[in-house]
Amino acid sequence: MPTAVFEGRGCVLDMDEFWVSMGRRALIVTGKTSGYKSGALEDVCDVLDKNGICYCIFDSVKNNPTVENAYEAGLLAREFSADFVVGIGGGSPLDAAKAAAVYGSNPELEPYEIYDGAEDNPLPVVEIPTTAGTGSEVTQYSVLTVESRKTKVTVKGDWLFPKAAFLDPRYTKSLPPNVALHTALDAMSHAVESVLKRNNSYISEPIALGALEIIGRNLPELQNFPCDDDVRAELLHAAMLAGMAIAHTGTTIVHSMGYVFTYFKDMPHGMANGVLLPKFVEFAEKAVPEQTEKIYKALGISSSDEFACMIRNTGLEHPVVSEDEAVEFAKIAITNKNVPTAPWKVTAEEEAEIMLWR
Numbered sequence: 001m002p003t004a005v006f007e008g009r010g011c012v013l014d015m016d017e018f019w020v021s022m023g024r025r026a027l028i029v030t031g032k033t034s035g036y037k038s039g040a041l042e043d044v045c046d047v048l049d050k051n052g053i054c055y056c057i058f059d060s061v062k063n064n065p066t067v068e069n070a071y072e073a074g075l076l077a078r079e080f081s082a083d084f085v086v087g088i089g090g091g092s093p094l095d096a097a098k099a100a101a102v103y104g105s106n107p108e109l110e111p112y113e114i115y116d117g118a119e120d121n122p123l124p125v126v127e128i129p130t131t132a133g134t135g136s137e138v139t140q141y142s143v144l145t146v147e148s149r150k151t152k153v154t155v156k157g158d159w160l161f162p163k164a165a166f167l168d169p170r171y172t173k174s175l176p177p178n179v180a181l182h183t184a185l186d187a188m189s190h191a192v193e194s195v196l197k198r199n200n201s202y203i204s205e206p207i208a209l210g211a212l213e214i215i216g217r218n219l220p221e222l223q224n225f226p227c228d229d230d231v232r233a234e235l236l237h238a239a240m241l242a243g244m245a246i247a248h249t250g251t252t253i254v255h256s257m258g259y260v261f262t263y264f265k266d267m268p269h270g271m272a273n274g275v276l277l278p279k280f281v282e283f284a285e286k287a288v289p290e291q292t293e294k295i296y297k298a299l300g301i302s303s304s305d306e307f308a309c310m311i312r313n314t315g316l317e318h319p320v321v322s323e324d325e326a327v328e329f330a331k332i333a334i335t336n337k338n339v340p341t342a343p344w345k346v347t348a349e350e351e352a353e354i355m356l357w358r
């Protein structure tokens, strides 16, 4: 786990030596809203100014960024001769920042060559989440949308681990409540999938269960979002832990089905995972009851029915998926290379059934 994690109010501003050690020129990668609204961008600009570090801002990261969108940020990193990249925002800017860092230091790399798996020696990346969900701040993954494949594809490599992550609960206060819920469900999904995945280990499991214990305890609090700083600090911490767990194991079929939902139904990533989790857990309960038992215990519940209740009680709303759509989506999702990592030998029919949970 090579990423240094700094947590607490004002942590970005307290680390002059760290920022100076990163270099003299920074590219900041963010979206149109959360970096500005959260105060994170202002803090980063302040600390860079204070330490005489030049920066330029790429604030055009789209939701579910495409390869081309990340490449655009990479071109700017190159033009600006950035020494390092700072990603600020939810999963989209954090993932785009990692890809921009690869393009920024590899002028010969064509946009789609990022999937070739070669070690690309990217610029160092600092990640500052403004949502408590993605975990991208501590993983070696960058998830980008590929239009030609009609889904998202994960770029993966140890060289993508950020150098550092800064978790400040002040930055999640301005989130819309539904985004806070969706991102919490994303973190929950990372932890649940990690525990149920076939390569779950003695290292990843306690980390994932630790995340679930915190999420289970704080999920009802999200009804009163923005809650207080302590609750949001705990959720940021849990999302980071769940990120560490999937840095070891990766995610499994909830995420690959969710990518299809996001592409075709425009469902936010966390909402898609939240919708898919209950039926997935119900199937998993039959296949690997000893593993689902651990999940239930961490969440303070005792069955898949209670798990489904827990998700329903969050007030999660989602668009209707028709039976025909589910059958079509499952045909795509079942081709994902992570399908064999599921805790049972999953079929397209079962994936369609998981997609139809309401």
Ligand SMILES: [Fe+2]
Binding pocket: 134, 186, 190, 255, 269
């Ligand atoms: Fe996710």
